[in-house]
Amino acid sequence: MxxxxxxxxxxxxxxxxxxxxxxxxxxxxxxxxxTDNSGLYSDLGGAGSTLAAQMAMEDSGLxxxxxxxxxxxxxxxxxxxxxTTIARxxxxxxxxxxxxxxxxxxxxxxxxxxxxxxxxxxxxTGAATSDLTNAQCSPNTIHWVYDTYMLANSTGQALVKAGGxxxxxxxxxYAFGHALERDTTxxxxxxxxxxxxxxxxxLNSSDFSSFLLQAQASKAKIIGMANAGGDTTxxxxxxxxxxxxxxxxxxxxxxxxxxxVHSLGLxxxxxxxxxxxxxxxxxxxxxxxxxxxxxxxxNKAMPSMVQAGVYSGLVHYFKTLDAMGxxxxxxxxxxxxxxEAPTDDPLFGKGTIRADGRKIHPxxxxxxxxxxxxxxxxxxxxxxGTTPGDQAFRPLSESACPLxxx
Amino acid sequence: xxxxxxxxxxxxxNGSFYALLSLGLAVIFGMLNIINFAHGALYMMGAFCAYxxxxxxxxxxxxxxxxxxxxxxxxxxxLERTMLQWLAGLDHLYGLLLTFGLALIIQGVxxxxxxxxxxxxxxxxxxxxxxxxxxxxxxxxxxxxxxxSLVVCLATWFLIEKTRLGANLxxxxxxxxxxxxxxxxxxxxxxxxxxxxxxxxxxxxVLSAPINQVRPLxxxxxxxxxxxxxxxxxxxxxxGSIITGFALGVIEGLTKYFYPEASNTVVFVLMVLVLLLKxxxxxGRAA
Numbered sequence: 260m261x262x263x264x265x266x267x268x269x270x271x272x273x274x275x276x277x278x279x280x281x282x283x284x285x286x287x288x289x290x291x292x293x294t295d296n297s298g299l300y301s302d303l304g305g306a307g308s309t310l311a312a313q314m315a316m317e318d319s320g321l322x323x324x325x326x327x328x329x330x331x332x333x334x335x336x337x338x339x340x341x342x343t344t345i346a347r348x349x350x351x352x353x354x355x356x357x358x359x360x361x362x363x364x365x366x367x368x369x370x371x372x373x374x375x376x377x378x379x380x381x382x383x384t385g386a387a388t389s390d391l392t393n394a395q396c397s398p399n400t401i402h403w404v405y406d407t408y409m410l411a412n413s414t415g416q417a418l419v420k421a422g423g424x425x426x427x428x429x430x431x432x433y434a435f436g437h438a439l440e441r442d443t444t445x446x447x448x449x450x451x452x453x454x455x456x457x458x459x460x461x462l463n464s465s466d467f468s469s470f471l472l473q474a475q476a477s478k479a480k481i482i483g484m485a486n487a488g489g490d491t492t493x494x495x496x497x498x499x500x501x502x503x504x505x506x507x508x509x510x511x512x513x514x515x516x517x518x519x520v521h522s523l524g525l526x527x528x529x530x531x532x533x534x535x536x537x538x539x540x541x542x543x544x545x546x547x548x549x550x551x552x553x554x555x556x557x558n559k560a561m562p563s564m565v566q567a568g569v570y571s572g573l574v575h576y577f578k579t580l581d582a583m584g585x586x587x588x589x590x591x592x593x594x595x596x597x598x599e600a601p602t603d604d605p606l607f608g609k610g611t612i613r614a615d616g617r618k619i620h621p622x623x624x625x626x627x628x629x630x631x632x633x634x635x636x637x638x639x640x641x642x643x644g645t646t647p648g649d650q651a652f653r654p655l656s657e658s659a660c661p662l663x664x665x
Numbered sequence: 666x667x668x669x670x671x672x673x674x675x676x677x678x679n680g681s682f683y684a685l686l687s688l689g690l691a692v693i694f695g696m697l698n699i700i701n702f703a704h705g706a707l708y709m710m711g712a713f714c715a716y717x718x719x720x721x722x723x724x725x726x727x728x729x730x731x732x733x734x735x736x737x738x739x740x741x742x743x744l745e746r747t748m749l750q751w752l753a754g755l756d757h758l759y760g761l762l763l764t765f766g767l768a769l770i771i772q773g774v775x776x777x778x779x780x781x782x783x784x785x786x787x788x789x790x791x792x793x794x795x796x797x798x799x800x801x802x803x804x805x806x807x808x809x810x811x812x813x814s815l816v817v818c819l820a821t822w823f824l825i826e827k828t829r830l831g832a833n834l835x836x837x838x839x840x841x842x843x844x845x846x847x848x849x850x851x852x853x854x855x856x857x858x859x860x861x862x863x864x865x866x867x868x869x870x871v872l873s874a875p876i877n878q879v880r881p882l883x884x885x886x887x888x889x890x891x892x893x894x895x896x897x898x899x900x901x902x903x904x905g906s907i908i909t910g911f912a913l914g915v916i917e918g919l920t921k922y923f924y925p926e927a928s929n930t931v932v933f934v935l936m937v938l939v940l941l942l943k944x945x946x947x948x949g950r951a952a
Contacts (some may be wrong), residue, residue, distance in 0.1 A: 298882070302782040306716060432926055458919075461929040465877050465886055468675045469921035469928075472801060494868055494879055500788070500804045502795055520780035522878060558780055608847070 263496035277579060284585035286326045290316070290573065291355035293342060293370065294385065299463050299489035299507035300362050302518040304385045307566040308360040310555055314548075315573035321581060328577075339369035346370050350377045352369070355501075356588060357382065357576060359569045364388035364435035368395060377398045378590040382576065384568030387514060388438040391603045392617040393479035399590040403618045404568035406434075407535050408653040411443035412511050413534040413622045413646050418481055418511055421451040424427065426511075427479035428457030429470050436462075439485040439513055455479050458487070467494045471501050474572045475508065483511045485547060492519050499527055516563045518624065522640045525630040528639075532626050537564035537606055538640050540624070544605025553620070553637075572618075610648060615660040622651040672922040673915055678807045681814035682869055686887065687894040687906040688818055689865035692825065693906020696838050696858045697899030699749060700757055704891065705884025706772050707863050710737045711870025712879045713775065716786050726789035726875070733871045734864035741863025743854050753855075768885070775881035783878030789853035791951040810872050818870065818907045821861075825903055834858060890929075893936040899946025911946060 277425060292312050294304040301553060309332040316328050331353065335342035342361075349355035350373070358374060361367045362385025374381045375397040382401045383391060389408040426447050431438040433534040436459065436493050456477045458470050471494070474482045482503065484494050491512060498510055512519075512533040520528045539549035539561040548570065551560045562570075579597045580586050587593065594616070602618065610620040624644035655663050672783045689767060693701045714733035716722040723733065744767065752759045788806045795804040827833035837844040845851050869885075877883055878920075890913075898909030913932055920931040939947060 297781070299781055301776075302780040305781070397700065407940075458925050460925055463886060465883065466675075466679050468678065469672055469918055470925065472668070472675060473922065474670050475802070476671075489878065489880065492782060496785075496878065497876065500801050500806065501796075502804070506802070516784050518780070524785035526787070527785065559779065560780070597750065645793065 264304040272277055274315070284583075284587045286585055287325065288321075288328045288357070288577075288580065288586050289353065290328065290330045290357050290359060291346075291349045291353075292330065292359045292569065293335055293345060293349075294332070294503055295337050296332070296361040298337050300337065300385070300487070300597070302522070302560070303488060303516040303563040304360050304362045304565050307552075307556060307560065307562060308385070308569045308581065309637075310552065311562065311566045311569040312345060312359055312573055315570045315577065319574065319577035320614050324581070326580075329508065335363070335366050337363050337366065339365045339504060342366040343369050344375055344554045346373050350374075354588075356380060356586065356590075356593075357573075359573065360385045360565065362386055363432050364390075364438060368434060371395060371397055371400055374481065374590065378546075379591055380590045381568075382572035384470050384572055385565045387435050387633050389432075390438060392613075392615040392660060393653065393656075394659045395507050396658075396662055397614045398629055398662060400595055400615045401572065401594060401612055401618055403572045404615075405514075405622070406443040406617075406652065407439040408460075409536075409622050409651050410439065410534050411446040413441045413624055413644075414511060414513055414532060415446035417624055419447055419452040419530065420508070423481035423511070424452040424507055425456045425479045426481045426483050427474045427477040428454065428483045428485050429467070429474060430457055430459045430528075430664045431462050431490055432459040432474060432555060433462055435487065436485045440483070443483055443485065443509040443513060448596060454637065454663075457483075458508075460490070461499075462490070464490060465493060470494075471498055471503060473496060475501065475503055475506065479508065481511050481515055482508050485513055487514045488516075488519065491515060492523050495523055495531070504530075509580060515641060516562060516565070517637070520627055521560070525633055525639065528627045529629045532624060532643070534622050534624050535564045535640075536620055536622050537562075538623065538625065538635065538642075540640070541627075544608075548606055563615075567606045571602070571604045575600075575602045575603045575612075613655065614661070614663050615655065615658055617650060617652055619648040621648050626650045667800035668922065669919075672918045673773075674794065674798075674801065674803065675807075675921075676915035677872055677911060678811055678914070678919020679917060681811050682873060682887070682910075683891055683894050683914050684818050684907050684910025685814045685865055685869040685872070686939055687898065687910045688821055689862040689869075690895050690897070690900055691823065691906040693859060694895070695903065696825075696834055697745075697749075697753075698757065698838075699752070699764065699859075702761055702888070703744070703768040703771065704764075704866050705886075705888030706768040707737055707741060707884070708866040708870040708873075708887065709775065709881060709884035710740065710771065712786070712877075712883060713779075713869025713881075714867065715864040715871045715874045716784055716879045719786065721946040722893060726871075730868070730871050734867040736879035737867035737870075737883075738860040738864035742856050742860040745859040746833070749859065750852065750855070753780035768888075772885060779881055780849050781882060783880030785861070786874040786879050788875040798815040806875060814872065815868070817865070817927050818910075821865065822903050822907060827928065855902070863933060874894045890932050893932045896945055897932075899948040902946065904949045905946060905948030 357380040364386045367386030384403045398562040515533040625640040715729040792806040897906035921928040
């Protein structure tokens with residue numbers, strides 16, 4: 260009897276060991292949502308991004324096909340050093356296959372290097388810097404939602420065309436702000452405008468009056484806000500206090516999210532022009548998803564484009580894995596497969612992923628509604644222009660990415 | 666030159682908030698010997714209180730200016746009664762850790778329900794608009810903030826340094842046993858003082874609600890600077906913290922003009938310099 264039991268144990272142990280060794284391709288996936296869970300960007304990413312990942316997992320139907328999917332989430336606190344420590348731990352110890360969200364350009368560029376070194380995958384839906392698909396492009400990274408080139412191209416061009424030919428920049432003093440200012444300057448100059456000055460402010464400033472006074476004194480027609488989140492909302496709110504818009508200058512929100520507009524309220528935000536690639540009220544597909552999403556959010560918020568991107572990116576990732584029949588745990592291989600297939604989901608419609616890792620879809624120029632035009636909470640945008648996907652982003656001919664064959 | 670005047674004035678406006686907040690901290694430290702790290706969270710609660718009053722009860726800015734500090738002050742007094750009082754006589758570190766923990770809890774709870782972007786709070790209609798001073802466009806509300814906080818600061822200074830009540834209070838911190846012997850209820854006085862300090866923080870919160878977004882992290886962003894102000898002014902010195910608060914606002918404003926990238930570090934550079942040259946702070950007495 261004793262003999263037989265020990266034989267049984269030995270057999271089980273051998274079987275387990277053999278199973279473990281043969282796991283080159285299996286049906287397990289670990290998704291890591293690395294985002295700002297507590298700081299100034301946590302409303303546009305944060306818990307909403309984790310929820311979006313959850314929904315993508317549920318909607319993928321992979322669990323029914325025998326897949327085991329885990330989602331973990333962590334707060335990078337907008338600090339590249341903290342982010343890389345978490346990312347390293349995730350890849351080495353927790354065997355995370357794919358990084359989602361990763362907002363904050365400084366963080367994204369740092370994690371981008373690590374993901375490449377360790378051959379994982381990053382679908383970046385939160386960071387803005389266009390360097391992710393240009394000089395810093397990587398065979399392991401896809402930049403999903405938007406980038407500084409696209410924002411500059413859409414909003415910048417529209418404003419110069421409308422007569423805003425002199426610009427002054429209020430720029431968040433880190434990788435993102437610098438990239439956005441650089442790309443917008445290029446567009447303004449190309450469209451015949453002129454940049455007459457700018458000021459760089461520290462990230463997460465609460466008082467912008469000094470900077471706004473300098474912008475006011477510059478007499479520029481357009482004050483370009485190359486910042487995001489709480490920095491942008493505070494700038495807009497205080498600009499109205501100092502009578503900047505009343506004085507004839509126009510504020511250009513180069514990067515605004517629906518959560519920012521919600522936080523400002525329509526009275527202050529009305530009339531602002533800016534570009535996004537997703538809005539909950541675009542079509543039946545976006546409305547259906549957003550309704551489900553908002554019901555599960557603690558504060559009933561509608562999804563931001565960053566959160567929508569997490570869903571859309573994961574849908575494509577899961578489809579690719581399903582088609583491959585298993586997860587090879589090889590970042591370059593998976594991303595290459597993802598680039599081969601066209602993307603299609605209810606949030607961003609049909610699209611493609613380019614060789615440089617840039618996801619291609621249309622960009623929408625919006626105007627914030629007047630309070631009288633809004634039918635209720637979250638009914639905030641009027642669509643005033645659409646740039647087709649093939650014109651919205653940096654053309655491959657201008658790309659400095661080594662992955663692009665010329 | 667005109668731009669310089671404008672920056673000085675803007676600096677003075679920010680200085681008003683520093684002064685109000687550091688005053689509350691100085692009162693609490695001077696009288697209770699507690700390093701109140703929850704101050705930023707209580708400031709934030711003041712702003713939220715104003716927001717709730719307006720959006721739930723329909724009570725506007727002016728009543729909120731009185732109700733919010735009282736409500737948050739009472740909350741502070743409950744904290745003092747139930748938790749802080751047990752730390753009296755222990756090392757400063759215990760108070761610091763307790764209040765820091767409280768701050769994280771309070772902020773976490775608010776963030777859980779209200780997110781991080783914040784909520785809008787409009788400037789009261791009486792104070793909307795602005796006037797052209799020639800060298801700058803001054804929003805009336807900002808002018809009001811400077812005048813009002815100056816008055817509150819001086820009144821607090823007067824209360825503590827020049828009245829009989831303040832004298833009792835100062836005596837109670839020097840020698841509680843002796844003051845008790847005169848029939849004065851020292852623990853109650855300490856609780857009320859903590860309430861006063863907290864009320865000042867909440868008042869600053871209400872004042873800032875129309876300028877900044879009402880955000881759960883609004884205090885966390887400010888509290889470190891305010892601590893630097895208190896350290897520079899001299900821990901526990903009432904007048905020192907008022908003057909330093911306004912002065913640092915101005916210095917920060919000038920930095921925003923001449924070298925904006927350093928505007929959020931200049932205060933700490935000054936703090937280092939002051940600590941090296943005058944370890945007790947500009948107006949503090951050496952311990």
